[in-house]
Amino acid sequence: MGTRRRLLGGAAAIGAALPLRALAAYPDRPLRVIVPFTPGGNTDILGRIAGEVMAPRLGQPMVIENRAGAGGSIGADLVAKAPPDGYTLLFGAGGPLVANPVLQARIPYDVARDFRPIGLVGIMPMVCILGPRLPVRSMTEFLALLRARPGQVTVATPGTGSAAHLTLELLGAQASVRMTHVPYRGGSALVPDLIAGTVDAALVELPNVLPLHRDGQARIIGIAALERSAVLPEVETFVEAGLPGFTAGSFGGLLAPAGTPDATIATLHRALAESMAVPAVAARVAQVGAVPATPEQATPAGFARFLAAELAAARRAVELAGLKPE
Structure with a gap:
């Protein structure tokens, strides 16, 4: 009996010395998911789908x-500095995780050092969309036109240093074509000029211009993905147009602060993977114009490899464009 009392007393002492949360199963309270942009954008929509499921x-x-600001860096930095307990997560995107590290000279965080990937949710592929002036019907024909008229075709993007601008530089290099870049302040800002024919074409994320294509106001002729989109089966890929392996787009995925325990990351990844495996969930992601992550991309290691490849491509695009960190 004395031995039993001593054992129980020792267990009670250990329990008293531990924080209550250490004794509870994770998670035992609501989780904050920081979306580093304003509500209603592509990243926000994907983040809300992921959180809901x-x-x-x-x-x-x-x-x-x-938590918008500084191209997503403010929200990302908030998570980088949050306690690594699994209760503050980042729904990250290309801006804070890829573009800003190569374009901002004083970024307050290091992606590889300060975050632990949980899993990719989806990719918003870049598309080439034409206004009314160009008489081409496919990406193959568009590339032929660019080669016939070097530097004469104007292509709009949401801005200098944007993911679309970096894609434009990579496209020019791989296809050996020259275009005149027309940067705007955001994807919505270029739409009126595209419809009016003030600019010939635009590179932009699919969700931003899918309604224009469906309404017949402009024509999507190419998508920078490995496979054709389920919502645009008639549109050829850049790969089919003769550009092997050419993919580009923005993306959304979950990350936690560095130092988050392995067990917590595993719990979060399992919930994400199980959710994305539900056909109705994948269909929701596809319906907004995103490509659901592959099972490999949805793992922590796969997402980490994806981020590393995206960062390498961004560095090359920045060199091609002659951009300098500011």
């Missing part, structure tokens, strides 16, 4: 919190 599997709400 993961919450039942985790048994806790995933509360989306929009």
Whole structure:
């Protein structure tokens, strides 16, 4: 009896010395998911889909919190400096995780050092969309036109240093074509000029211009993905147009602060992977114009490899464009 009392007393002492949360199963309270952009954008929509479908599997709400600013760096930095307990996560995108590290001279975080990837959710592929002036009907014909008229075709993007601008530089290099870049301040800003024919074409994320294509106001002729989109089966890929392996786009995926325990990362990844495996969830992601992540990309290691490849491509594009970190 004395031995039993001593054992129970020792266990009680250990329990008293541990924080209550250490004794509880993770998660035992709501999770914050920081989206580093304003509500309603592509990243925000994907983040809300992920949070909604993961919450039942985790048994806790995933509360989306929009923290915009500095191209996504403000929200990313908030998560980088958050306690690594799994209760503050980043729904990251190409801006804060790829473009900003190569374009911002004083970025306050290091992607490889300060974050642990959980899994990619989806990719918003870049598309080439034409206004009314050009008489071409496919990406193959568009590339032939660019070669016939070097530097004469104007191509709009949402801005200098944007993911679309970097894609434009890579496209020019791989296809050996020259275009005149016309940067705007955001994807929506270029739409009126595209429809009016003030600019010949645009490179932009699919979700931003899918309604224009469906309404017949402009024509999507190429998509920078390995396979044709389920929502645009008639549109050829850049690969089919003669550019092997050419993919580009922005993306959305979950990350945690560095130092988050392996068990916590595993719990979050399991909830994400199980959610994305549901056909109805993948269909929701595809319906907004995104390409659902592959099972490999949705793993922590696969997402890490994806980020490394995206960063390498961004560095090459920045060199081609002659851009300098500011």
